[in-house]
Amino acid sequence: MGAGHPLTLKWLGIDTYQEAVIYLHRDCEVCRSEGFEAQARVRVEAAGGQIVATLNVVDSDILAPCEAGLSVVAWRQLRVADGDTVRVSAEPPLDSLVALRGKIYGRRLDAAAMRAIVDDIAAGRYANIYLAAFVAACAGGRLDVDETVALTRAMVDAGQRLDWGRAPIADKHCVGGLPGNRTTPIVVAIATAAGLTMPKTSSRAITSPAGTADTMETMAPVELDLPAIRRVVEREGGCVVWGGAVGLSPADDMLIRVERPLGLDSEGQLVASVLSKKVAAGATHALIDIPVGPTAKVRSPQAAALLMTLLEHVAATLGLSTRIVLSDGAQPVGRGVGPALEARDVLAVLRREAGAPADLAERALMLSGALLEFCGAAAEGTGIATARGLLDSGRAWRKFLAIADAQGGFREPPRAAHVRVVDAPCAGRVGAIDNRLVSRIAKLAGAPRDAAAGLELFVKVGDRVDAGAPLYALHAESPGELDYAFDYVAAHPETVVVLPA
Structure with missing residues (x-):
């Protein structure tokens, strides 16, 4: 020493x-x-x-x-x-803090200043207070296009980068804001069953009750190192692992740790986070899902168009081909919200169970079909039919089991020790389900910290219900967490709105 x-x-x-x-x-x-x-x-x-x-x-x-x-x-x-x-x-003073202070006061960050900040973040030199200052200084549209490109490129260069020596290398991402929208494990299973290479590195939850890595971890190990990821992908064609375990974009992982408690996921940093991970993982083709809805992360077609333009521009600058899908974000997808509950939905779709959530299945098939066509694994206009054939035949389920086995072994998701049902206050029709409140309640119940915690929906917008019929259930690992979440439920009846008959 x-x-x-x-x-x-x-x-x-x-x-x-x-x-x-x-x-x-x-x-x-x-x-x-x-x-x-x-x-x-x-x-x-x-x-x-x-x-x-x-x-x-x-x-x-x-x-x-x-x-x-x-x-x-x-x-x-x-x-x-x-x-x-x-x-x-x-520890010597950090020169990059001068640039950070300038950004706080409204000055632009050029490529050199952005690289200096990102390098210091990736090296662990920034305390949480500096990280929070950087996140806040860049939030609210304060990163322009060139700054977003510089941030993305610096994030890629600060970490390791995979090269698979072939193309296409497929990837898929959802910008978030839609509870239960856990299509990625299904898409990976279908895409790899079709012969595509899809090394999927995913995040843990930032502001949501579950990230793809949190959900996958209830079914198989996700903290694989780079040699292990290569072995899995060479053996099965794909994987679903936690990107934070391999340092592909380490600065992004540092920023996520303060974005989570701040509840911030700003547009420029969202783009840099998404695309840096894709480029670092060696992807050549990325399908990006943007759910749009009044209580989703992206709330209007205008906001979606701006985000789509920014994603496409930054991706093109970095040599990544993208296809953007604008999807319905009016209400949660599937039934479960929380790692294990979402995993149970994923398994129900892959196993083709009679009671599997149809909206999750159809959404996953739509995205899988678009990815297959985008990467040349299906002719234009035939992607959804090809994906449905792979799902219905059981090939996708067998491929998912093989990937889980290669990552360390498949396991069934856990179940919560305590469950409490919330009933309809009157007979009528479900008029709205608030995505933000659903996510908030699931987190108060313990998700994603407690994998089995969360919220389970029994209705969709438009369903007719009787008075006293179950609307949703809270799942928690302790009575105290259940009571705490239920107190919030009692104060927010607008979570699931029932319009009287």
């Missing part, structure tokens, strides 16, 4: 989510000699490597002056054990 003050590590078991934090006693030699104060950024070196961490100062006897504690994520990053020695030293 290099220079710095040696300290003995003590396990504290403090979870700070994904922020690396080091804990030092106020009388520690490091704090006294360096003049460190709480929230200072310091370099921490161990035999297994080095990280940049945020300093928290301790006044109690939980730590001796000669000891140091680390947050759980920092402990894992350094691969240390209780009693190991670490060295702590000052």
Whole structure:
């Protein structure tokens, strides 16, 4: 190890989510000699490597002056054990913060400034407060087209990049905002059954109750390294894995950790996030689904047109072929909202069960058909029929099982310990289902942290219901979470609106 003050590590078991934090006693030699104060950024070196961490100062006897504690994520990053020695030293000031401050005051970021910021983010040099400042400074349409291109390119260059040595390499993405819209595992199964190569790297939830990686993880392992991903794809033609485990766009993974609690997913950063992951994964053809609806992420045809134009322009600049699909985002898709509940819907469609949600099946077939035609695996106008044949014959289900087995083994999704049903207040017709409220309730019930938690819908817009008929059910792992979510339900009857007969 290099220079710095040696300290003995003590396990504290403090979870700070994904922020690396080091804990030092106020009388520690490091704090006294360096003049460190709480929230200072310091370099921490161990035999297994080095990280940049945020300093928290301790006044109690939980730590001796000669000891140091680390947050759980920092402990894992350094691969240390209780009693190991670490060295702590000052971290030099970040020049890229000058550019960030300029952006906060309305100045544009040129390509060099954007690259400097992204490189520092990817290297873990930005504390959460800096990450939050960058996200906020770029939100609300504050990134122009050139800045979005620069951000996307910098994100790609900051991480690893896959090259499959052939084309087409297919990918598919939904911009989100539509609960239960878990078509990706079905599309991957159909596309690879048709002979396409589709190495799908997916995100965990940002502002939603479940991401594709969260849902897939209830059925098979998703935290594969790059050699494992290559083995799966060479063996089965595709995969569905968590992109954050392989560092394909590490700066994006850092930004996601603050976008989630802030509830922000701005247009420019959305485009950069989506496209950087596609390019880094080696995709040549990406199908992008934009659901449009009054309570979806994209709420109007005008907003959808602007997003589509930006996606197509940035993708073309980076050499990625795209096909955009504008879809109905008026209400949730399928029945389940939450990782395991959505996985059960996916399995019902792939297994061709009699009660499988028809809207999820038809949406997945529409997207699969478009992808097959886009990548030349089906003639124009025949994609949906080809996809339906692969689903109905069982070939897609067998391919999904093979992919899950190659990733580490298939398993059935878990079920929640506690369920409570919400009934219709009167007889009538379902007039509206609010996507945002459905997502909010599912998260309050524990999703995606608790894989089995979430919300299960029993109705669709237009359905007729009797008084007291079940509208939806809350699923939770503890009675307290169930009660907490139900209190929110009671205060928001507009979640599912029943128009009296």
